[in-house]
Amino acid sequence: YAQEAPKNLRIGTSLTQMPWGFFDENQKPTGVDVALCGAIANKLGSTAEFISLDFKGLIPALQADRFDMVCAAMYITPEREQAIAMVPYIQASQTVVTKKTADIEGLEGLCGHSVSVLQGSGSLKVLQEASGKCEAAGKPAVTIQAFDTQPVAIRALENDSVEGFIATDSLISYYMTKNDSLKKVATGISPTKLGIGFQTSNSALAKLVTDALAAMKTDGSYDAVLKQWGIESAALK
Amino acid sequence: MNVWDWSVFFHNLVHPTILTGLWTTIWLTLLTLFLAIVLGTVVALIGRIDSFLTRGFYQGYVAFFRATPLLVQLVFLYSALPQMGIRLSVVEAAIIGLMLSESPYVAEIVRSSLSAVPTAQWEASRAIGMRPLTIMRFIVFPQALRIAVPPLGNEFVRQLKNTSLVSVISMTELFRATDNLTQANFRVLEALSVATLYYLGATAIWTLLQNAFEKRNSRWFADTGVQKTENLKTTAV
Amino acid sequence: MNVWDWSVFFHNLVHPTILTGLWTTIWLTLLTLFLAIVLGTVVALIGRIDSFLTRGFYQGYVAFFRATPLLVQLVFLYSALPQMGIRLSVVEAAIIGLMLSESPYVAEIVRSSLSAVPTAQWEASRAIGMRPLTIMRFIVFPQALRIAVPPLGNEFVRQLKNTSLVSVISMTELFRATDNLTQANFRVLEALSVATLYYLGATAIWTLLQNAFEKRNSRWFADTGVQKTENLKTTAV
Amino acid sequence: MTMATDSPGAFLQLRDVVKAYGHYVALKGVSVSVEKGQAIALIGPSGSGKSTLLRCINTLETISSGTIMVGDEEIGANTTSSGRKKLSEKVLARQREEIGMVFQSFNLFPHMTALDNVTSGPRLVREQDAGKARKQGMELLARVGLADKAENFPRQLSGGQQQRVAIARALAMQPRIMLFDEPTSALDPETVQEVLNVIREVRDSGMTMLIATHEMDFARHASDRTIFMEAGQIVEQGASSKVLFDPETERCRQFLAGLTGVEATTH
Amino acid sequence: MTMATDSPGAFLQLRDVVKAYGHYVALKGVSVSVEKGQAIALIGPSGSGKSTLLRCINTLETISSGTIMVGDEEIGANTTSSGRKKLSEKVLARQREEIGMVFQSFNLFPHMTALDNVTSGPRLVREQDAGKARKQGMELLARVGLADKAENFPRQLSGGQQQRVAIARALAMQPRIMLFDEPTSALDPETVQEVLNVIREVRDSGMTMLIATHEMDFARHASDRTIFMEAGQIVEQGASSKVLFDPETERCRQFLAGLTGVEATTH
């Protein structure tokens, strides 16, 4: 009956986003989503089956019942909540980095400068708002360059094709462990909830996952996963 | 959520972002296809010269630029060249990349259609004393064009869609514009159908031009297939 | 971070994920190109029948399937069809999508190369009493093939690369496999160069086959260009 | 003048055949009847419609009105009280098998050797086995003097050689009627004679033939009847000896004068 | 037998011209010399190399050895003490302008009307202005009897009409030498005469001409000298009256017998 999770829990994700979900050096699916949603599946007594596809294909495929839930660092937005049911499981905020040599400070400091960002991301919205504020204050707008993939966007900063780069905290933390020419100039910007998505008709599973998350928070396994990825700040209280 | 939502569709259809993207797609396609046709034709002509060197150049050129994904060419032009001291703007990189990546396809089409013109036409022209370039321009090209236009129509449609890849270097055109809209509401099919509709419009215009061209040619060329063309209009008395 | 790192390149070159992706790319390309050639040829033959209906069908078919982006066709087959009760497997959806989206391009190439065969060949064959299908198969096709092969080579390379889009419905092939590698190490150029190298290998093999085919044809067809072909081998006494 | 010679025993019979290209009428109501085994020469100035007439008989052109009968069978269309209906390509193909045609411009298949050209009919239409077709093809090539060019492709043959292959190709189908559109126009006199000998042999075996020709010698000696056409109409027809030596019409006399005129007007 | 007639005043002079296609030698050392204003008939069986010879003179084929001179200029190549060097396409084109050629198979430009075909040389090579080229083109079309077909495309013309357009096209360049490869083989006798009259006019204006032909009448009456070829070699040459009526070689006699043989061997 409906109160039980499926034996084989099909989880849709997009393994193209550091550090949420990606293939590690050994080409094993890994990342925060894989760890966290894998743990949830365990809690529900199911085996997790991750199905990776391009981000834009996720919601249509969920609606077509190609999987039971979507776990792909997806922002909770009113538009999405109309299409699918979402259960918040983590929160993300944005960080801006520049070259160490640059003298930009804070989000307001970006006015009149060029910044690269991932196309269609939450960071892009933040940047667009910041640019709007610049203009409202009579300052020059931010020159936004939105790229298809994070590596190219970062490369633009390294090449000095742009002066700044904005992405989620977690990505930047991960990247800065590999590269020391950058510095953070603004952090904790615009914290937003990320949610696990379900088919609107499948509120039973949504309920089960909500309960499982609550249980994991109390028994400490939730924090353990975040700690493992160095993003304790992303914990959702 | 339904399979299809008309209001979303119409909302997207006239969205300013989409119209701006459409305009970018159109001028970028026409400009780069034109450049690719010029470049591809020159390459094809070089390939026809009967020498080891020119044939080697031709085959190398075609193999290399066909095999290299446009994405790679764009990333190279935009992200790798600056490290070698050549800094192209986004638009420059997009135009050069789209032109280069399309040129080998055009070259193969031109080569094939030139070889469809009978040898006897060359001989008759030479016998009159025409120089090779005159023969090409007035005798061989007009006859080859009849064969080349349908596959060039393929290339037009391809180029129309290929422009979408320039988003990897932060240019926004029709496809990316519609894609951005899907990020907000995840109506993939509706949004992309809008792009499809505009593509359809552009190809329809091309088809009309092509039909007019073929009609003109039918004055001098009767293509007899399974059915015969009857009642040909003639200027005979 | 350097422009280029050879060790990353070689590491990727023989990575098992890449080799598996390569294999997927190859069989998917060959199978779907073959199917598209069959389907496209049938469509082209229908288009040659001299009737309002068949010509309308042809033009509609070509316009529609050329204009619809492969991405849309794939999402439709994978995610919209189930909501209408038709559930295709991922591989089925990929094969059908790649076949359908390629077929109109093949149709245009076939149509154009058939029209390159002189009308007199039809008449001579008919005068002997050959039926239309016999004429097509033994007289017209062999002559048209000479014209069609170079643009079909274009399609082969295209299809090789187009398979990368199946990642939107969760299939992993060569290009997606290389892209996955970039997530962990941000090395876009190295990873994509590996894909390019394999594409180059595949197109080189095609080119060799094509050259052999053209050499065979040169027995009966001399393409006189700017330079004359001298010292033709003959079987004359 | 022209008369609709509607003989009931005719093997090939054309009645009021009209062929229009758009506004241009190339055949303006032609009636011909040919008996089995007869050889007919078609003569007339350039553009008079000789080729068009032959193409209509072979149903390569759909006629605008009139009927064409071979034996008891209507060719190209089915005329009933309710009107004319074009036949299907399949039926047309069967009808054409019986009617051989040799073109003014050869029209060999460029991608096949001379031998493959000759055997293409037996192999691809009659589905004869390869060995037999080959043997018969070699015989035919020998008959037209080209046994040593069997493996040459058309582009490696001279014009005259190509035309001889084309004749062999038509003969290979052993048709009931042969149509020749200036079969010897590209041949040298010596070869003309070889080919004419072949054509005569074929005729002696009972073949019915129509030959558009500019070779008056040939018309004179190898045809039973001659038809003189002009501007899409038959101006005069009758026994070759009569039409060629003692034509009734002034126009035909004038045309024939042109032939000997080459000699007459020179120094 | 063949003799290298190396007259110093010759306008067109071939010395030991050899042309091989791979292993097949189509011309085996041909020497010919033609004086200004002379008309030469080339006769010989099919495959004897007549077309090949004309194509070599027009540099459509690169000869394997030997030299071809027009006036003082070597054609096709530059022979010095250090060897033969092929000329550039640009120089060849200029040389070809002076040498008109009419092909056995017409080779009209299919995408141009009859008039555009005729004016293509003056317009595209001589860069004559359109109006003048058009006027001259119409005159030439009228001369070959096709003024009313000026706007027809080649596919709308009969074989004979196409060949006449091809002749007009070659004449439009006002060349110094005209090469005809069986110019009348596809024409009816009446038109043949018209065309022959045109060719004679041209000749009377001092044109040097070589004509490969199967029309013995024409060879007899329109040429000064006749060359009889066989298997890539000149077997006999001399005044047309001599070669055609009283040949020295047995082979030529035999060939010519074939011509009248059509009449001789028939019932």
Ligand SMILES: Nc1ncnc2c1ncn2[C@@H]1O[C@H](COP(=O)(O)OP(=O)(O)OP(=O)(O)O)[C@@H](O)[C@H]1O
């Ligand atoms: N497809 C066509 N469209 C228009 N007119 C045509 C077409 N085919 C032939 N004609 C015209 O029909 C007339 C008869 O042509 P046909 O080829 O039958 O002449 P012919 O007697 O064979 O001449 P020739 O001796 O020169 O071969 C010509 O005036 C020609 O221009």
Ligand SMILES: Nc1ncnc2c1ncn2[C@@H]1O[C@H](COP(=O)(O)OP(=O)(O)OP(=O)(O)O)[C@@H](O)[C@H]1O
């Ligand atoms: N491209 C080629 N390759 C091989 N052999 C060739 C080629 N062109 C011509 N030949 C051969 O050269 C010989 C001479 O041919 P050519 O066309 O000059 O003969 P011709 O005297 O003009 O004959 P015809 O009277 O039939 O036109 C023929 O045997 C022909 O087969």
Ligand SMILES: [Mg+2]
């Ligand atoms: Mg004719």
Ligand SMILES: [Mg+2]
């Ligand atoms: Mg010849």
